[in-house]
Amino acid sequence: MRAALSFARADLTDDDGWAEAVSGCTYVLHVASPLGVATGSGRDAYVRPAREGTLRVLSAAVDAGVRRVVMTSAAATTRPPLASGLVSDETRWTDPDDPQFDNYRVSKILAERAAWAFMAGKQTELATVLPGAVFGPVLAADNLGSVRIIGDLVAGRPRFLPRLGFWVVDVRDLADLHVTAMIAPEAAGERFIAAGDFQWMGDIAATLRTGLGPDGRKVPTRRLPTTLVRLLAPLSADLKPLAPLLGRKFALTSEKARRVLGFAPRPVSTTVIDCARSLIAAGGR
Structure with a gap:
């Protein structure tokens, strides 16, 4: 009888282990990103493992024939410039050089951009969830x-x-939204802001x-x-x-996630x- 849960070891900063981790998977949820970096560390200490780690996960998923990857990004990736009066929604892409963003949020911006660029034209689908x-x-x-x-x-x-x-956003509602984005046909190729x-x-x-x-x-x-x-x-x-x-x-809307995926925080x-x-x-x- 096949076990309901198994574990594999892999590291965002290392190529080893990713092929084994995704082998036989239909879906992949990529929720990891560097956060507890030492105080005083530069921008690259956040950006490099976030971006390169994302590409490792996606590359392994594509090679394994995974049907869809759902990636956790951040609502900040849609935030317009300060005092612009614009609403954050999934059509917007934040400027990573905008001084309002710290290194962690810059890493989320650049990692998601890299993900969409890498997955263009791939058979494996991508969806991203952007929590507050x-x-x-x-x-x-x-x-x-x-x-x-x-x-x-x-x-x-x-x-x-x-x-x-x-x-x-409640972590329980966020988890539910990841699962819905994983299996809902209409989530393929889409971004979803998750915020209450x-x-x-x-x-x-x-x-x-x-x-x-x-x-x-x-x-x-x-x-x-x-x-x-x-x-x-x-x-x-x-x-x-x-x-x-x-x-x-900041003005922000999660209307798309509510309408398309039934998100109800x-x-x-x-x-x-x-x-x-x-x-x-x-x-x-």
């Missing part, structure tokens, strides 16, 4: 990525809230304070003026890449509270 800020229940308290924002708030950090906002509602950090903090009961007692409530944050941003490794986003709510309050409770249970606050 991914929150929701965690399996472990390490390598938290964007979920660290929730963990920090529960722990009382930062003491004062900057006016930063996020288009939130927009939330300011202050809104998220308020949800945590009211929804967690005693576990939310440390969540900060005081706001930090945007002008002051902008003055402090150059001095902080965490704030510096976020400075262009202070006080800005759950309420942000549910996502945030479930995320926090899972972090508390895992010891990640």
Whole structure:
């Protein structure tokens, strides 16, 4: 009897193991991208493994005759220039040299561009899913990525809230969308933004304070003026890449994913509270 689940080892920075990993596969979901790169590392430390790793996955999938690859990109790959007034949708391609983007987001932009260029004319199909800020229940308290924002708030950090906002998507809804994009015939050759509602950090903090009961007692409530944050941003490794986003709510639509694939994100309050409770249970606050 064939096992329902098996494992293979492969590395985005190495050619070895990819042929074996995709052998016999009908579909491939490429969800990995470098995130925890050492502070101070240059742009290439993010871009090279993201772009070259993507091409390794795609090359192996094409050689193995995989029917379709679904790649996780980022909603930022559709974001227009600051103050342009334009809406982010799947028809837009972000300029990787726009100074609003940090190295991680540049790596997502260039990796997705490389993916579409490589797959042009190939028999294997490609679809990409472009999530906003991914929150929701965690399996472990390490390598938290964007979920660290929730963990920090529960722990009382930062003491004062900057006016930063996020288009939130629940990790469970994102996983479901990947599966739908994998099997739906109409998803072939398409990009799909995955985002629910927009939330300011202050809104998220308020949800945590009211929804967690005693576990939310440390969540900060005081706001930090945007002008002051902008003055402090150059001095902080965490704030510096976020400075262009202070006080800005970008127009974004996930209408295509809703219409074509039936994407129906759950309420942000549910996502945030479930995320926090899972972090508390895992010891990640």
